[in-house]
Amino acid sequence: MAKINFGGIEEQVITREEFPLEKALDALKYETIAVIGYGVQGPGQSLNLRDNGFNVIVGQRKGSASWKKALQDGWVENENLFDIEEACDNATIIQYLLSDAGQIEAWNKVKKYLTAGKTLYFSHGFGITFNEQTGIVPPEDIDVILVAPKGSGTSLRRLFLKGEGINSSIAVYQDATGRALEKAIALGIGVGSGYLFETDFKKEVFSDLTGERxxxxxxxxxxxxxxxxxxxxxxxxxxxxxxxxxxxxxxxxxxxxxxxxxxxxxxxxxxxxxxxxxxxxxxxxxxxxxxxxxxxxxxxxxxxxxxxxxxxxxxxxxxxxxxxxxxxxxxxxxxxxxxxxxxxxxx
Incomplete structure (x- = not known):
């Protein structure tokens, strides 16, 4: 990790030079990434991952407006576009990118596919941090990680297409395999981040909600x-x-x-x-x-x-x-x- 001075305080960040795309692809070469949800973050993250060469599929409620948008973006039904449960079943990494309300509603469907050794990925710490209210409590034998781009999915995609990127925070909530941090970094690079900085789920959601409001x-x-x-x-x-x-x-x-x-x-x-x-x-x-x-x-x-x-x-x-x-x-x-x-x- 590179040490950078931020206003007199030294922090460690991960850059593309330290963790290039080739290293990220190698780290996840045996993984199937399912992006669940195709609303705010789903399109940008899934398309960037696809264009970067990762094995990625999309899970979305069939027939919904988001399903139709995914088809328009080139995802193919029964090839790399599936309903939510089938995508979760096929995946080793589940990127849970539904809205906060959508995550609560779909949790019982998704949870049963979180078998030992899989990875559950968030781009917002809401569901985990406030789990007494959301009911989102993951099994103990999976990795739980976060990559949170500091901008909209639209901006993430636009900057990616320009060869640029949005900075993202990363966090590990649960490390069952010993590789959770490596996966978070690889996925952060894969979705097109500029640089990555570490946080935790609680700090991410506290800063994010404060910033939005x-x-x-x-x-x-x-x-x-x-x-x-x-x-x-x-x-x-x-x-x-x-x-x-x-x-x-x-x-x-x-x-x-x-x-x-x-x-x-x-x-x-x-x-x-x-x-x-x-x-x-x-x-x-x-x-x-x-x-x-x-x-x-x-x-x-x-x-x-x-x-x-x-x-x-x-x-x-x-x-x-x-x-x-x-x-x-x-x-x-x-x-x-x-x-x-x-x-x-x-x-």
């Missing part, structure tokens, strides 16, 4: 709405308010922050922007820190997981979700966004 989606969406509303109330047009709130951030600034860092961003703006941003940064931190602390405590206590399980299991959840998404989609903010996107120059 916080800066990655919840907080960001809330900040977008707040700034947009203030600008509109003060007479700015929808176009001006959207461009200053969302468009400049996503299309100009964040790619530069990703490439060069926030310090570079501050150093390469006008004095007016520098001084204002640096002065207001701490005010936003002070204002938001209690919210993030409350959020983390809700996640760590299990209350957030309980709410997700309760809401996600409601029969009318999808209908209510569509209502919430429609409200966002039909808001002036995101209608303005749709219009702005059509005006982006196409080279």
């Amino acid at each position: 916080g800066i990655l989606m919840g907080a960001l969406a809330g900040l977008f709405e707040a700034q947009y509303e203030v600008l509109r109330k003060n007479g700015h047009s929808p176009s001006e308010a959207f461009n200053e709130t969302v468009e400049e951030l996503t299309q100009s600034l964040m790619p530069l922050v990703a490439e060069k860092g926030m310090d570079w961003m501050f150093a390469n703006t006008s004095v007016t922007a520098q001084r204002g941003a640096l002065d207001w940064k701490n005010k936003f931190k002070v204002a938001s820190l209690p919210v993030f602390e409350e959020l983390y405590e809700e996640v760590a206590s299990g209350r957030e997981a309980a709410r997700v399980i309760q809401e996600g299991s409601r029969k009318d959840y999808r209908e209510k979700l569509e209502m919430e998404l429609t409200e966002i989609r039909e808001s002036e903010l995101w209608k303005a966004g749709a219009a702005v996107r059509t005006l982006r120059p196409r080279l």
Whole structure:
């Protein structure tokens, strides 16, 4: 493992140079990998594994929308596309990539195929960490591992096709064979990770739930709405308010922050922007820190997981979700966004 200095703290990471694809293929040469679920992570991970030369099959409920998508992506029924139980029966490694609610629902079907020496793989620590609520308790004679790409399955696939990759965390919950970590690393390389860093199932789910509800989606969406509303109330047009709130951030600034860092961003703006941003940064931190602390405590206590399980299991959840998404989609903010996107120059 390579030792990298992260902000003065040294961590060990695994890179493609240390563990190349050829080594990953050799480590899993006798394995059949079944990707169960073809929703958020399933397509990207399974297609990347297939393109990288691994023996991979897909398990999905026959006739579902995801089954049809798998067919469109080139998976062939009864050759490398099967219903969930048949795929689990044929596999030595079961990548359990259904939604958290789907994992709970399908667990009893999948569990009976987890015979001694097999591997159960997750890309999210939810089901294992909150097993008192989910009921997901694996047999003791199998390996249980995690590879969690730090991005969507769509991004994982797009970057793979560009020859790039998303960084992923890896973890071992149970090592029955003595090879669990090697399998996790090989699969992390196989799905197209940039580099791999070790964690555990609990830390993965705590950071992931905090991030999703916080800066990655919840907080960001809330900040977008707040700034947009203030600008509109003060007479700015929808176009001006959207461009200053969302468009400049996503299309100009964040790619530069990703490439060069926030310090570079501050150093390469006008004095007016520098001084204002640096002065207001701490005010936003002070204002938001209690919210993030409350959020983390809700996640760590299990209350957030309980709410997700309760809401996600409601029969009318999808209908209510569509209502919430429609409200966002039909808001002036995101209608303005749709219009702005059509005006982006196409080279």
